[in-house]
Amino acid sequence: MMDDGEAVTGLDSESEISDDEDPDYCPGGSGSHPPGNPTEQDQSDSEDSSSVSSEEEIVQIMPNRMSRKGSYWSELRPPQGRTQSPNILRSRPGPAQGLSTTVSPKDAWELFITDDITQEVMKCTNLEGRRVATARGKEWKNVTKEEFMAFIGLTLLAGSELNWDVSVRELFGSPLNNPMYKATMAVGRFEDIRRTLRFDDKRTRAFRLETDHMAAFRYVWDLFLVNCRQRFIPSDCVTVDEQLVAFRGRCKFIQYMPSKPAKYGIKIFWVCDARIPYAIDGIVYTGRQPGEEVQKNLGENIVQQLCSRFRNTGRNITMDNFFTTVPLAQHLLEKDLTIVGTLRQNKPDIPPLMKPSKSREVHSTEFGFNDSLTMVSYVRKKGKAVVLLSTMHHNKVVDENSRNKKNRNNHILQQDERRCRHH
Numbered sequence: 001m002m003d004d005g006e007a008v009t010g011l012d013s014e015s016e017i018s019d020d021e022d023p024d025y026c027p028g029g030s031g032s033h034p035p036g037n038p039t040e041q042d043q044s045d046s047e048d049s050s051s052v053s054s055e056e057e058i059v060q061i062m063p064n065r066m067s068r069k070g071s072y073w074s075e076l077r078p079p080q081g082r083t084q085s086p087n088i089l090r091s092r093p094g095p096a097q098g099l100s101t102t103v104s105p106k107d108a109w110e111l112f113i114t115d116d117i118t119q120e121v122m123k124c125t126n127l128e129g130r131r132v133a134t135a136r137g138k139e140w141k142n143v144t145k146e147e148f149m150a151f152i153g154l155t156l157l158a159g160s161e162l163n164w165d166v167s168v169r170e171l172f173g174s175p176l177n178n179p180m181y182k183a184t185m186a187v188g189r190f191e192d193i194r195r196t197l198r199f200d201d202k203r204t205r206a207f208r209l210e211t212d213h214m215a216a217f218r219y220v221w222d223l224f225l226v227n228c229r230q231r232f233i234p235s236d237c238v239t240v241d242e243q244l245v246a247f248r249g250r251c252k253f254i255q256y257m258p259s260k261p262a263k264y265g266i267k268i269f270w271v272c273d274a275r276i277p278y279a280i281d282g283i284v285y286t287g288r289q290p291g292e293e294v295q296k297n298l299g300e301n302i303v304q305q306l307c308s309r310f311r312n313t314g315r316n317i318t319m320d321n322f323f324t325t326v327p328l329a330q331h332l333l334e335k336d337l338t339i340v341g342t343l344r345q346n347k348p349d350i351p352p353l354m355k356p357s358k359s360r361e362v363h364s365t366e367f368g369f370n371d372s373l374t375m376v377s378y379v380r381k382k383g384k385a386v387v388l389l390s391t392m393h394h395n396k397v398v399d400e401n402s403r404n405k406k407n408r409n410n411h412i413l414q415q416d417e418r419r420c421r422h423h
Helices: 009-016 040-065 105-112 115-135 145-160 168-173 180-184 187-196 202-209 218-230 298-306 326-334 405-422
Strands: 237-246 264-273 279-284 316-319 338-343 365-370 373-381 384-390
Touching (some): 105 218, 115 187, 145 180, 168 180, 180 187, 279 298, 326 338, 326 373
Parallel strands (some): 316 338
Antiparallel strands (some): 264 279
C-alpha cells in the first residue's frame, strides 16, 4: 500500500543533473543514459527506498487504525460530491392524507382503537362471559358497545386519578371518591366485565400458543400497529429504541431490566419519528418462540424488521449501542437508509485509536473513514470514550460550543428529553 506521492519519488532523480551541463552531451558506454532518464538500477534503488519509507509510515499508522476485522479507518475523509440519495426525502411528512382534524381526545382514540378492534374484544369477552356464566348455571348479558366504552372510560379515569391501588368496591362505594363511577354502571357489572375481558378466543388459544407466546393478544396488537402505520407519514429521521412497560403479572416473557425505573415489565422495541413523538411500529419481545432456534444478532434483526417499510425512502435511523453494528450500517445503506448510532466498545470493527485511553486529551475527537462509513470517538472524560458510527456524515466538523461543559450537558439533557417523549 503506497501513497501516490511516494510512488513517484523514483521519477524525480532527474533533479540530480545540473542545468549547466550540455543537454546534447551523451557519454558512451553501457552504463550511460540520457539526462532525465534514470537507469534501471537507479530506478530500482529509488523504488526500494520509497517502499521502505512507505512501510515505515504504515507501521506508524495502520496498527492504530486497523480493526480486528481487518477494516482500515483512514484519517482522510472521502471526496465531497453531490448529496447522496439516502439523504433526500421523497415524501411529505405529517398526518396521512384523508384524515379529518382531531378536536378531542375521543377523536384521537378512535383513530387507533378502531371499530374492528372494539368488536373483536367485545366478541371474545362475550364468549368468555357465556362460558363462565354457563359453568355457574347463570345467564350472561352480552356487553354492548356503549357499555364497553363506558368500562374503558372508567378504567382511564381511575388511572388518571392515580387510583390503581384502590379496590373497585371502594371506588364505587366510598363517598370520598369520584361519583362518576357509581353513576356510570353498577359495581357488580364492572367487576364481571373486568373478570371476563378477553382479546382472543380461548377455545383455540392452546393451538396458537404452540407457535406464539403472545397468542392471547397477538391479533388485537397487530390491528393496532396497522393503524399506527397508516395514520402518519414519518419525517426524514426516525429512532429505534426499547421501552419497558411496567408489569408484574403472570406472563411468560416478563423481562428484568435493572437499569429501568420499573425493573420488571414487558419489553417493546419501537421505531418512532425523531421530530414528532409518534410511535410508527413496534415489536413485543417475547423471547425465543416455541421450536425457534437461538437468535443471533438480535439488535440487527429488530432494526431490519422495524425499518423494512422504509426501504428506498432516503430516511436516517438513529439508534443506541444495543443495535448499531458495521454490518447493519452497510446493509441498510444498500436499501437507501443511513444510520447514526453509538457503538459498544467490544465491537471488532473499532480500531485501537478509537478506544478509551488515558493518554487521550479530554474533549478530543478522532475521526475514521472507511468507504461510506464514518466513525467518531469522543473523549467525554479521562479514560472514557464514546464511539459513534454514521453513514450520513462524511466530514470532520466539530461543534466548538460543545467543548464547553455546561453547553455539552445541556445538549445531552435535550437528547434525553426527546427520547423520553418517544416513550
